[in-house]
Amino acid sequence: MPEETAPDPLALLEADTTLAAAEPILALVAQYFADTRAGDGPVSTWHSAEVIADRLVEPLPRRSRPLADVARRLSSQLLQDVNRLAHPMYIGHQVSAPLPAAVWTDALISALNQSQAVREMSPSFTPLEHQVIEWMTDLVGWDDRAGGTMTSGGTEATLTALLAARSRAIPDVWTNGVGASPPVLLCGEHAHYAVSRAAGEMGLGLSRVLAIPSDGFRMSVPALREQLQSLRERGISVMAVVATAGCTATGAFDDLNAVADLCDEFADERGPLWLHVDAAHGGGALLSPTHRHRLDGLARAQSLAWDPHKTLLLPLAAGMLLVKDERVLETAFAQQAPYLFTPTGDARGWDMGPRSFQCSRRSDVLKLWVVFQRYGANALGALYDRLCRMARALYDQLDGHPSFRALHEPESNILCFAWYPDGVADADRDDLTNRLRERYNRSGRGWITATTLNGRRVLRITVMNARTDVMHIEALVRGLEAEAQQVLKHPA
Template identity: 55%
Template sequence: MIDDILAELEADTSLEVGKQFAAVTARYFENTRAGAGQVSTPHTPEQLAQRFSEELPRQGRPVAEIIARLEREVLADANKYYHPMYMGHQTSAPLPVGIWMESVIGALNQSLAVWEMSPTATMIEHQIVGWLATLAGYGAAAGGTLTSGGTEANFTAMLAARNSLLPNAWEEGLGADAPVVVYGEHAHYAVTRAIGQLGIGRRRGISIPSRDYRINVDLLVGALDRLREEGKSIMAVVATAGTTATGAFDDLEAIGPICDERGIWLHVDAAHGASALLSSRRPRALSGLSHSRSLAWDPHKMMLLPLATGMVLTREEDDLERAFAQQAPYLFHGGKSTRIIDQGIRSFQCSRRADVLKLWFVIQRFGSEGLGRLYDHLCNTAQLLHDAIEERDDFENLHQPESNILCFRYLGAAGKREAGSGANDRDRQRVDDLNRELRPRYNREGSGWITATVLDGRPVLRVTMMNPRTGEAHVRALLDGLAAKAKEIESP
């Protein structure tokens, strides 16, 4: 008998059940955005694994009972991205309307592979691709699709670049003379991953050293000319607008014409930084973005959309279609006009959520101006931290923030004098060890949460401002908390 299950399905569609989910979400907002409680879990992976070690349930349970467990055992120990002291990875405190739209998207369950399965959402995706491509300086021939994030977007762009250089690669493979890809040393790992996945071989990836954490343009020119002299085919140059480590923007105004003159595909990984196009103070380097043939853009970063909302754009829509040139008559069986609309012919994904709807709703809610002001605010918060560090002797900045990311170091009680040019190797090693240990010890306490990286061979502390509610008081509390924890480490 299925009648009891059908009755439960009917009950679960009621407004009362919906209110229970809305209530738990609202409580999560309320408890975290005010800065109450711990930012992250104090428990170890082993402890959490034990919590979720029960056998597969055979019988269902009431919704209210499951929600209570969700709140008690899942939400309580999840990372609190709405907490103003969370300054960790590039994961946003998403805009509330984007979160509510997730429920609508799930209810509609549209699949954006073909127009006939998602007639309205498909047209909205085309509209938004056009809007954002125009911001990037692309013309009417541009195309794009939403992706699961920057990794898929970068891979898709690399596939398009490969098929542009080697049109028969889809059918014939690469053969012995695979091309090379040139990128900056601070490029995201997704770039080298794509090189490997495409069968080009990671050894054919050419990394260009940086200057001030950006591609050294002089070295780039030398490398491109040398590769041409050696008879190597160059599939693409990959520049970054908003590096993961420091938020730096490669000089697209210089790199773009260099690629144009040599007929090289320029791809820009702007997953983090493309949202600066919405800002009235956008970095000058982005003015060269129109030279690119493709770009990656993650609205789930600096546009504060919920995961996962990525995008790939190409200056010529045909480049995307050629990248996925396949026949599937059981799916793509419309006429030519319908096939042009179908986004599945430009995407890896067939089962594609209508994630574009939350992006559309957020743009309608705040407009490009409002989203630009949010971008500026997050960057200003990083500048506030930079300025607060400049006032102290026990920390040092590693760079001027170009976006919402800042790397810095704790120097210890002796401060900048000891860590400077007069420091000996032992002093420098002590500071390195202290910074390496400081981040996990600080995070474990739960009052705040940051990340770390390595710059110029040395461990550094790193923050990313992804919550509009983080302000000056919070960044000063961060420095005080780190200093207090460091003193505990120095004086056990």
């Protein structure tokens, strides 16, 4: 048979530019919002990757089809198995049920497709990024020397900050590398893996990351002092100290003032030690009169990572790096690209590319701007408080519970808790805990995560949905109690 003539691609494009053409996709979004708002259906199907992959096997599509048909296939083949983060019983990973205004804005960002590398490719949103960064640095308490850049998240922000710290510690690093005895990084034992990953990416090596023991899941200040004193006596240079504000495992906040005091006390010829704060999760406390005190001392840091796509409930990705003196970002990278960056074309430093790990970067700052314009900082702070109250609600629910016990007082919207079934040895609890979590998540009742604390598997919630309420926390406990009985009745 003769090969079918391809349709006019411009005609296909034009057909998709109307609101009517978009309606099938928009309807999927609206239906998702409606279903999850009501709490209908399972939170997750827990189907295996193999089951889903088998459903998707087909040859590469050669023929066009109407967008409405594509939407129907999308609904039947894929949407049924997504994790329904907007369901109030999803209380799992640190990914938000995003605010609706930001969801709609995300579509606009894609349609406009501006690139934040240089101002000429994003004439409106490059100045907007500078403005929003200024709002954020004002919240921290820095002066007009401060600056920053939007990032894909805390991992990129921490890497970029530590690249700047590396250039401060080793001024010729872009020419000659880190040398045989590079400086060390210090961080708490519960620090995000982004710190050790950055050490590997920067050529320092994991052996140059020194983990400081914790005290109540916070970096131990006496242990940090002891390590800094030992390094000074041995003549080992410190590149940076990384503190955490809202650690991934427990949501704990390091004592930033105490850590900053030590960075001042152990200053070297360059000045105070570089203090980077990983506030990817806890940065939202800046908007909360109730929780802001947990960030006391933040203004003394040289840099911080903050992910509005976490506790400000934006869609992925919307992270940021903020620095006390924006000139340090000029040293983090050292590339020349005359087709993009010109010495005379950016006298005010508008271009974001020279200070960013990314070149092709969406205008994600628009989501943050719209959210502040739509909801206001006060309402966003109240939402942060609400998330934290739900973690506290579970903490209170477990007070005196016969078999579930909270392992720490919540400092944010994260709580870890353990299952202590009667007559079960500690050595057997890890397997039972993993099975309980899997049974609960498979049931569709809800979704929680697990982690390891002090060598034991424990259960963990992160409240990332503004609609999660006390009744959902109560349902979580009832669901775990029911599934726990089944785990004990049916041992592996």
